[in-house]
Amino acid sequence: MVATAALLLGAALLLNLSLTRLTQSRQLAFEAATILRQAAEIRADVRTAETGQRGYLLTGDLRYLEPYNVAIGRLWAVFGQLQATVRDPQQLQRLVDLKPLIQAKLDELARTVELRRQSFDAALAVVQTDLGQRLMEVIDARVQELEAAEQAILDARTGVLENDANWATRLASVTGLLALLSAVAGALWLANQRSHARLLGAERRFRMELEGQVAERTKQLTDANEELDAFAYTISHDLRAPLRAMHGYAEALAEDFGPELPEDGKRFTKRIQAAATRMESLIQDILSYSRLAREDVILRPVALERAVDAVLSRAAERIGEVGAVIAVERPLPDVLAHAPTLGQVVENLLLNAIKFVTPGDRPQVRVSAEHHDGRVRLLVDDNGIGIAAEHHDRIFRPFERLHGAETYPGTGIGLAIVRRGIERMGGRVGVEALPDQGSRFWFELDAAGGVEHARG
Amino acid sequence: MRGDDDLVLIVEDDEDDRALIARAFKRAKVEVPLQFAQDGDEALQALGAIASGASHPPPSVVLLDLKLPRRSGFEVLEWMKQHVTMRRVPVVILTSSQESTDLKRAYDLGANSYLVKPAKPDALLAMVERIDAYWLKLNKAAAQSQ
Numbered sequence: 264m265v266a267t268a269a270l271l272l273g274a275a276l277l278l279n280l281s282l283t284r285l286t287q288s289r290q291l292a293f294e295a296a297t298i299l300r301q302a303a304e305i306r307a308d309v310r311t312a313e314t315g316q317r318g319y320l321l322t323g324d325l326r327y328l329e330p331y332n333v334a335i336g337r338l339w340a341v342f343g344q345l346q347a348t349v350r351d352p353q354q355l356q357r358l359v360d361l362k363p364l365i366q367a368k369l370d371e372l373a374r375t376v377e378l379r380r381q382s383f384d385a386a387l388a389v390v391q392t393d394l395g396q397r398l399m400e401v402i403d404a405r406v407q408e409l410e411a412a413e414q415a416i417l418d419a420r421t422g423v424l425e426n427d428a429n430w431a432t433r434l435a436s437v438t439g440l441l442a443l444l445s446a447v448a449g450a451l452w453l454a455n456q457r458s459h460a461r462l463l464g465a466e467r468r469f470r471m472e473l474e475g476q477v478a479e480r481t482k483q484l485t486d487a488n489e490e491l492d493a494f495a496y497t498i499s500h501d502l503r504a505p506l507r508a509m510h511g512y513a514e515a516l517a518e519d520f521g522p523e524l525p526e527d528g529k530r531f532t533k534r535i536q537a538a539a540t541r542m543e544s545l546i547q548d549i550l551s552y553s554r555l556a557r558e559d560v561i562l563r564p565v566a567l568e569r570a571v572d573a574v575l576s577r578a579a580e581r582i583g584e585v586g587a588v589i590a591v592e593r594p595l596p597d598v599l600a601h602a603p604t605l606g607q608v609v610e611n612l613l614l615n616a617i618k619f620v621t622p623g624d625r626p627q628v629r630v631s632a633e634h635h636d637g638r639v640r641l642l643v644d645d646n647g648i649g650i651a652a653e654h655h656d657r658i659f660r661p662f663e664r665l666h667g668a669e670t671y672p673g674t675g676i677g678l679a680i681v682r683r684g685i686e687r688m689g690g691r692v693g694v695e696a697l698p699d700q701g702s703r704f705w706f707e708l709d710a711a712g713g714v715e716h717a718r719g
Numbered sequence: 720m721r722g723d724d725d726l727v728l729i730v731e732d733d734e735d736d737r738a739l740i741a742r743a744f745k746r747a748k749v750e751v752p753l754q755f756a757q758d759g760d761e762a763l764q765a766l767g768a769i770a771s772g773a774s775h776p777p778p779s780v781v782l783l784d785l786k787l788p789r790r791s792g793f794e795v796l797e798w799m800k801q802h803v804t805m806r807r808v809p810v811v812i813l814t815s816s817q818e819s820t821d822l823k824r825a826y827d828l829g830a831n832s833y834l835v836k837p838a839k840p841d842a843l844l845a846m847v848e849r850i851d852a853y854w855l856k857l858n859k860a861a862a863q864s865q
Contacts, residue, residue, distance in 0.1 A: 504815065506838065508739065554818070648772065
C-alpha cells in the first residue's frame, strides 16, 4: 500500500516535471522557429534591397527604389528583433559578425543608388567592382550558417521536445498504470482484509465453539466421574451393613452352635466368614480409592520415618505371620504429604512387598530413600516374584490382577490407591522389576520445606 | 459401681446391627439395660420423655448412628447438646461412615466419641468392652465424684 502510494506520488512529480520541461521545450522550439523565420526575412530583405537597387540602376525608375526602401527600413527592425530573440552565444556572435556585413552591403547599395542619381556609368562602375556581389555572397553564407546552426538547435530542441513528450506520455501511462494497479491492489487488499477478517471471525467462532465443547465434555466427564465416585461410595457404604450381619451371624452360628455342627457345617461357616472378610477388604479398598478422589488433600511436612514405623507396627501381626524381614535404612527424610494418605500408600507398598513371594520363601524387604533436587524418593525393594515389563503399567490400575486370588489374595486395588494417593499429593510412582528378580517400587514426593500446599 | 439407673440408648436403624450390638453387650457381659430407637424421631421421643422426667433418668451413654431415616443422627446430637438435662450425656457416634467431613461435623456438634462400626464380630466385642470401661465405668465414677 505504502509502496504503491510512494510510486504514484513519484510518478505524479515526474509527470509534473516532465510537463514543465515540455512547456519549456515548446517555448524554445518556438523561439528557434522565430529566429529561422527572421533570419530568412533578413536575407530576403537584403535581396529585395539589392533587386530594387539593380532595377533603379538599370532603369533609373524611382519606383524600383520603393521595395528597396521598404526592405531597408524593415531589415534593421527585424535584425533588432532577431538579436533580442537569440540567446545562444554562438548565434549572437554570428549576428554581431553579420551586422557590419549587412551594413557594408547596404552602404554599397546606398552609394550606388546615390551615384546613379548622378550618373549611370559611375554607378555601374561600382557595381562592376563586384564588391556588392561578394558582400552578398558572404551575407548569404553567414545567414545560411546562422540558419543551419539554428536549424540544428531547433532539431535538437524538437528532439528534446519529442523525447520529453514521449517521456511525459510514458510517465503518464506508467502513472495511469500504477494508479490502476494501485486501485486493483487496493481493491484486492480490501477484499483480502475482508476475507481475512471473515476467516478470523470464523476461526474465532470455531475456537469458541470448540472451547465450549471441550468445557462441556470436561464438565460431563467430571460429573460422570463424581457420580461414579459417589456411586462407588454409596454402594460400598450400604453394602457394609448386610456384610456386617453376614459376618456377625456366621460367627454367632459358630460360637453358639459350634459344638452341634457337623464338620462340613463348621467348614461352611468358616468359608462364609472368610468370604465376608474378603468382601470387607474389597469394600474398604473401593472406599479408600473413591475417597482419595473426593477428599481435599492438604500437604504438610510429614516424617516419612514415622509413617513407615506406624505401618510396621500396624502390620506387625501380618509381618510376623509370614516371617518377613523388613530393613529400614534410617534416617528417612521428611516429605510434603497428607499424612493419612501417605500412611495408606506406605502400608499398601509394604504389604505388597511381603505378599508376592514364591510360596515358602521368607520375604525380605529393604526400605530406603534418596533425596535430591528438593524431591524425596522412597524405595521399597523386595525379593519377591517380580513383574514382567509389559505389566508395569497395568498393575497400577484398579481391579487389575496378575495372579489368582487363591495364590495371592487381595482386592486388586492396592496399587491403584498408591498411584492415586501419590498423584493427589503431587508425586510420581513407579516400578522397576523383572520376573523372579524381585521388585523395586518407588514413589517421589516434594521434600518438606515447611511450605503448605493445598491440592483440590 | 454400676447403679440401677444405668441405661444405654442405642439409636440404630439396621435390625441386624441392633441384634449384633446387643449380642456383643451380652458376650462382653455388660449387663446394663439397653433401649433401642430405630430412627431419629424415635430417639428424640425417648429422650424427650426422659428429659420431662416422665420415665427413667438420662442414659449413661447414647450410641448414635448418623445415617438414620426421617431425622439424622446429627439432628439428634444437636438437640441433645442444646438440651439442659441431656447436654452432659456422653454421645458415642457409631456409624459406618469414614468421611472426615462427618467426623468433623460430629465433633463440632459436641459428640464425645466417633467409632466406625467394626466389620468383624471380634472387633465389635472389643469396642463394646471399651465403651463399658470408659463411658459406663470410668466416666460415670468421675461424674459421681464431682
